Amino acid sequence: MPDAEVYYEPTFFSKEESNRYFNELQQQVGWQQEHIRMFGRQVAMPRLTAWYGDKGYTYSGLQNEPKPWLPLLLELKQAVELRTGNHYNSVLLNYYRQGSDSMGWHADNEPELGQNPSIASLSFGGTRRFGFRQRQNKEQKNHYLTLQHGSLLLMQGPTQHFWQHSIPKTATAVEPRINLTFRFVY
Ligand SMILES: O=C(O)CCC(=O)C(=O)O
Numbered sequence: 001m002p003d004a005e006v007y008y009e010p011t012f013f014s015k016e017e018s019n020r021y022f023n024e025l026q027q028q029v030g031w032q033q034e035h036i037r038m039f040g041r042q043v044a045m046p047r048l049t050a051w052y053g054d055k056g057y058t059y060s061g062l063q064n065e066p067k068p069w070l071p072l073l074l075e076l077k078q079a080v081e082l083r084t085g086n087h088y089n090s091v092l093l094n095y096y097r098q099g100s101d102s103m104g105w106h107a108d109n110e111p112e113l114g115q116n117p118s119i120a121s122l123s124f125g126g127t128r129r130f131g132f133r134q135r136q137n138k139e140q141k142n143h144y145l146t147l148q149h150g151s152l153l154l155m156q157g158p159t160q161h162f163w164q165h166s167i168p169k170t171a172t173a174v175e176p177r178i179n180l181t182f183r184f185v186y
């Protein structure tokens with residue numbers, strides 16, 4: 001992909017480790033149903049979410065305050081930091097209950113994430129397709145990855161300037177999926 005820096009490691013964690021992480025995340029994370037305002041109406045987001053991180057900064061997104069780190073999330077953060085060589089202070093979690101749960105096209109380009117953010121993304125549970133499309137040149141063909149149970153996806157460099165990503169809905173029967181995106185918030 002031009003103007004992107006994306007790495008994908010399909011088996012960052014073993015199947016056994018990944019099964020354990022999925023179960024623990026499902027049970028321990030404070031999953032919330034958030035709503036977005038659309039055409040003057042409150043619409044339930046098509047997934048559950050949670051936000052954990054260091055305190056002491058404000059964030060203009062949907063949730064106003066991160067929850068304090070759980071030991072489980074610190075363990076995952078450390079594994080990701082060792083592998084990527086980056087430092088993260090915040091994690092956004094998504095729980096896709098079924099194929100109709102999804103995330104629309106967007107870039108992780110909030111000003112709080114800095115100029116060229118490094119986003120490290122872990123996937124557990126059902127495999128889902130992850131799409132990339134160029135922000136300017138929509139004629140460029142989209143690229144898709146199938147994010148596996150226990151995988152690590154790293155997006156950094158100029159990626160968020162030039163590309164959007166999404167988790168499309170699927171009509172195929174899929175197992176629930178948990179995603180964690182580690183970020184550094186300034
Ligand atoms: O579920 C995923 O893999 C994508 C999550 C994502 O893009 C985000 O949280 O910003």
Ligand SMILES: [Mn+2]
Nearest residue numbers: 106107108165
């Ligand atoms: Mn994103």
